[in-house]
Amino acid sequence: MDPSEVEFLAEKEFVKIIPNFSLDKIYLIGGDLGPFNPGLSVDVPVWLALNLKQRQKCRILPPEWMDVEKLEEMRELERKEDAFTPAPSPYYMELTKLLLNHASDNIPKADEIRTLVKDIWDTRVAKLRLSADSFIRQQEAHAQLDNLTLMEINTIREFLLDSLNCMYKLRSNLQPGATKGQFGDY
Amino acid sequence: MFIADIKKDFYEVVANQRVALLVAADIDGLCACKILQALFHCDQIQYTLVPVTGWQDLSTAFLEHKEQIKLLIKEDDDLGVPTYDDIFRDEDEEEEGEGSGNESDEGSEPSGKRRRFDEGAIERRIERQRAKRQWEARRREILFDYEQYEYHGTSAAMMFFELAWVLTKDTKDMLWWSIIGLTDQWVHDKIPHMKYVSDIATVQRHVSRHNHRNEDEENSLSIDCMRISFEYDLRLALYHHWSLYESICNSYYTACSFKLWTLKGQKKLQEFLADMGLPLRQVKQKFKSMDVTIKENLRDVIEESSNKYGMKDIRIQTFGVHFGFKNSFLASDMVHAAAALLESTERDENDPTDNFIKALDSLSRSNLDRLLSGIDLAKKKLIAIQQTVASCICTNIILSQGPFLYCYLMEGTPDVKLFSKPLALTLLCKYLLKAFVQSTRNKRCKLLPLIMAAPKDMEKGTVIVVGIPPESETSDKKNFFGRAFEKAAESTSSRTLHDHFDTSIIELKSEDRSKFLDALITLLS
Numbered sequence: 088m089d090p091s092e093v094e095f096l097a098e099k100e101f102v103k104i105i106p107n108f109s110l111d112k113i114y115l116i117g118g119d120l121g122p123f124n125p126g127l128s129v130d131v132p133v134w135l136a137l138n139l140k141q142r143q144k145c146r147i148l149p150p151e152w153m154d155v156e157k158l159e160e161m162r163e164l165e166r167k168e169d170a171f172t173p174a175p176s177p178y179y180m181e182l183t184k185l186l187l188n189h190a191s192d193n194i195p196k197a198d199e200i201r202t203l204v205k206d207i208w209d210t211r212v213a214k215l216r217l218s219a220d221s222f223i224r225q226q227e228a229h230a231q232l233d234n235l236t237l238m239e240i241n242t243i244r245e246f247l248l249d250s251l252n253c254m255y256k257l258r259s260n261l262q263p264g265a266t267k268g269q270f271g272d273y
Numbered sequence: 274m275f276i277a278d279i280k281k282d283f284y285e286v287v288a289n290q291r292v293a294l295l296v297a298a299d300i301d302g303l304c305a306c307k308i309l310q311a312l313f314h315c316d317q318i319q320y321t322l323v324p325v326t327g328w329q330d331l332s333t334a335f336l337e338h339k340e341q342i343k344l345l346i347k348e349d350d351d352l353g354v355p356t357y358d359d360i361f362r363d364e365d366e367e368e369e370g371e372g373s374g375n376e377s378d379e380g381s382e383p384s385g386k387r388r389r390f391d392e393g394a395i396e397r398r399i400e401r402q403r404a405k406r407q408w409e410a411r412r413r414e415i416l417f418d419y420e421q422y423e424y425h426g427t428s429a430a431m432m433f434f435e436l437a438w439v440l441t442k443d444t445k446d447m448l449w450w451s452i453i454g455l456t457d458q459w460v461h462d463k464i465p466h467m468k469y470v471s472d473i474a475t476v477q478r479h480v481s482r483h484n485h486r487n488e489d490e491e492n493s494l495s496i497d498c499m500r501i502s503f504e505y506d507l508r509l510a511l512y513h514h515w516s517l518y519e520s521i522c523n524s525y526y527t528a529c530s531f532k533l534w535t536l537k538g539q540k541k542l543q544e545f546l547a548d549m550g551l552p553l554r555q556v557k558q559k560f561k562s563m564d565v566t567i568k569e570n571l572r573d574v575i576e577e578s579s580n581k582y583g584m585k586d587i588r589i590q591t592f593g594v595h596f597g598f599k600n601s602f603l604a605s606d607m608v609h610a611a612a613a614l615l616e617s618t619e620r621d622e623n624d625p626t627d628n629f630i631k632a633l634d635s636l637s638r639s640n641l642d643r644l645l646s647g648i649d650l651a652k653k654k655l656i657a658i659q660q661t662v663a664s665c666i667c668t669n670i671i672l673s674q675g676p677f678l679y680c681y682l683m684e685g686t687p688d689v690k691l692f693s694k695p696l697a698l699t700l701l702c703k704y705l706l707k708a709f710v711q712s713t714r715n716k717r718c719k720l721l722p723l724i725m726a727a728p729k730d731m732e733k734g735t736v737i738v739v740g741i742p743p744e745s746e747t748s749d750k751k752n753f754f755g756r757a758f759e760k761a762a763e764s765t766s767s768r769t770l771h772d773h774f775d776t777s778i779i780e781l782k783s784e785d786r787s788k789f790l791d792a793l794i795t796l797l798s
Contacts, residue, residue: 107441142315145444189496197495 088241096237097181098134103148105129106139137189147190152176152182155196158203158262165210171234180208180238209240219247223254284312292320295334297774298629299696300457300611304430304450307636308437315442354666402495430454431472438479445483447497449604450636452476452501452592453611456604461696462703473590477503497597499638499761503660504593504603507572508586511606514648515565518546518556521635523655525662525704529711530584532664541582563786577711596638610647611635613654616694628741657688658701662708671709674719676797677740679790680705682727692727693737695778701725702741710744721743724754724793729780735770736786738775752777762791 099117100191110123120131128148131139139145152158152175164172183204191197215235222230292313296306306322313320323334434451438445455472458464464472480501509527512520521527521542531545532538546556556561572588579587595601615632635643661682665671671680682689692698706723715721722743729737740754755776760771767785781789 142317144315144442191495192498194495197497 089245090241093178093238093241094181096167097178098132098137098185100133100176100178100182101130102133102136102150102182102186103128104136104145105132105148106145108144118266135183137185140190140193147193149186149194150176150182152179153186153194153200155199155203158200158207161211162203162207165207169214171211171214171232172189173234174211174236175204177236178238179204179236189234208239211235212242215239215243221245223250224245282441288318290318292318293323293334294320295323295331298324298326298615298625299461300608300615301428301430301454301630303431303611303615303629303636304454304457305428306633307450308430308433308447311444311447312433312440312442313749314436323403324626324770326625327774329772353539357504366488384496397664427472428454428458431476434479443479445501446638446782448476448479448483448590449499449501449594452604453607454635456591456610457612459649460605460608461655461699468718470590476592490785496574499594499596501592501594504590504591505572506591506593506603507575508589509610511648511652513560513601513603514606515652516557516559517551517555520560523652523659526587527584528662529704529707530582533659533712534666534708534712545578545582548581549574600641602644606651607636607644609651609655610644612696613650614643616649616697617650618690618694634789649675654691654696654697657691658697658704661686661688661692661701662705665705666708666712671705671723673715673721673788675794676721677704677793678709678718678721678723680723680725680788681736682725684728684731689728693729695737695739695773695775698725699738702739722754725782726786728783734783735780736783738779738781738789757793757796761789761796764796765789765792767792 095142105125105126105128107125108123109125110121112119114120117132120127120135136145136147140147158175161172161175183201185228187201188199194200215232218230218232276583290398291382294306294309296302311318311323312318312717325334413613426794428451430451431454434443436445446512455469455476459469474773480503483501493604502644508524509517509520510524512524522533527533533542555567576588576765579585591604593601593603611632615628617628617631631643632647634640635647664686665680670680672680682692692701702723705725709723710719720743722741722742726736726738729735738758740752740758755771758769758777758779759771761767762771762779763779765785765788767789769780769785769789772778772780
């Protein structure tokens with residue numbers, strides 16, 4: 088999966104906006120949206136929020152988890168625990184990037200939030216690498232990791248699966264009596 | 274087309290149609306174009322962008338798109354438009370009403386009173402005729418003034434920003450573009466100082482409105498957001514991106530005040546720097562790497578010292594923008610950079626549309642490398658201008674022809690290709706006139722306007738001629754050379770091209786140069 092595909096899936100998440108135009112309820116395939124009244128907040132998917140923001144038709148309100156104190160707590164928790172703690176949101180990385188790129192003037196303390204989210208991401212990915220490393224070293228058959236987000240899984244997916252494939256090929260060639268001299272597709 | 278309410282009469286008419294945007298090749302037009310483009314993107318209006326360099330281009334573009342055009346938007350500076358009521362008036366109705374009223378009166382009243390009514394009617398008619406004659410005379414006067422002088426009104430970029438503000442779609446980007454448009458008018462000397470100051474005050478209101486919108490102790494903005502700030506900064510071109518020494522040598526204000534083409538002038542400059550206590554090594558370094566302790570009070574120190582050396586207006590009110598940690602630009606920096614890109618003679622293809630698009634791109638925040646390349650080109654252009662001015666003054670090729678001063682740049686002059694473009698040549702003209710006024714002893718020559726000619730196209734053998742009004746403190750920047758050039762060309766049947774939107778810039782065949790000049794001399798004396 089491409090990271091841009093993951094971002095595309097993240098755009099389905101809902102976020103609160105305050106429009107400055109009025110429109111009746113609209114009926115889309117994915118669900119109903121609206122009605123839009125100027126000055127009243129309404130829940131819309133991120134793709135629509137960003138489009139309206141770029142056309143200067145709305146103001147985006149930061150999601151609840153995008154707050155400096157909450158993120159600081161989560162970061163501390165993440166650093167203490169060995170296992171993965173629940174992520175701020177299943178798409179926290181993508182939403183942070185999208186919202187801070189297009190609507191940073193609507194989000195207070197945007198720079199600090201960016202730093203905090205990056206810290207959380209670094210910690211989690213480091214744990215993921217450690218766990219993948221120990222999985223391979225101890226040659227386990229299966230493992231279970233809770234609370235991973237799609238973006239993190241996507242980061243390690245290709246590498247982990249390819250390396251497991253290679254290891255399998257190497258191992259199967261080491262076995263005596265195995266098919267002789269087959270080196271696979273190198 | 275005269276418009277009273279820009280939102281109703283213009284934007285809403287345009288909103289549901291496909292628009293052709295014809296933009297003149299100057300920075301103010303570019304900025305206005307950017308603002309309109311942003312507005313069109315917001316409302317998803319389709320548009321076609323066509324850069325034009327003169328009246329001929331305008332007509333070709335018009336003919337090309339003729340089938341689809343109902344309304345044209347042409348952007349360049351307003352050329353001093355008088356009010357609507359002064360020129361047009363529907364007075365036919367009025368006349369008829371009075372006429373029929375008179376007849377009915379005449380018919381119904383008895384004969385005794387008829388004479389009095391007649392007299393009353395005649396008097397009224399005489400009154401009306403007199404009023405009409407007066408009105409006609411005034412109209413002729415206004416039109417004559419309009420067509421005789423050429424001057425610039427409010428910046429087009431500022432007008433489109435007002436439109437955006439009325440639509441409440443104004444952003445800091447648009448505000449910055451309108452500031453650049455206004456500064457372009459000041460840099461290229463198109464508006465008088467008073468107008469510049471009052472326009473700055475108008476813009477300052479918008480800037481403070483935007484700055485108060487979300488600047489709070491707790492909710493401070495991200496560093497990436499654009500911050501526009503009012504600066505009472507030095508009149509040294511590009512000094513933040515250059516070294517202080519180079520900037521002083523190549524800005525026309527300081528170079529002319531010190532007379533840096535003479536040896537005495539150079540010595541005076543050294544004295545000036547010593548007076549401020551700035552070591553030469555620091556001053557010749559890139560400004561960004563200068564010592565912080567020196568940079569802190571630099572503006573005040575320079576202002577104090579320059580007052581001693583007779584430069585009273587070293588500081589000028591302007592605006593600067595900051596975004597990210599490293600990027601800060603003054604409005605005049607951006608004007609110089611965009612102008613250099615617009616008229617760059619670097620490549621051989623020299624496609625004007627290409628340069629136009631490059632200059633347009635450099636105005637966006639996301640194209641910083643384009644802007645920085647523009648700043649480099651602007652530095653080269655300023656150095657070239659300064660050297661040309663120095664050589665012109667030292668070799669005395671400015672001649673007084675009676676009613677005006679005249680200067681011709683020979684083909685072999687270095688960087689002469691740069692001066693085949695109108696904006697660059699106008700800048701050169703302005704600096705040259707100021708330098709000449711400083712260096713000449715002849716009191717009469719100081720009040721003369723300057724006409725300058727430079728080779729434009731080698732194959733066609735044409736020169737470009739520019740005329741600017743005389744140098745004075747309180748000039749209202751009205752330029753009468755447009756009409757003068759036309760009349761001189763007619764009377765000598767010289768082959769000229771009055772193509773540029775600025776009527777004081779024309780193209781002329783080199784062979785006709787001398788008779789054209791003679792005609793001008795007789796015309797203006």
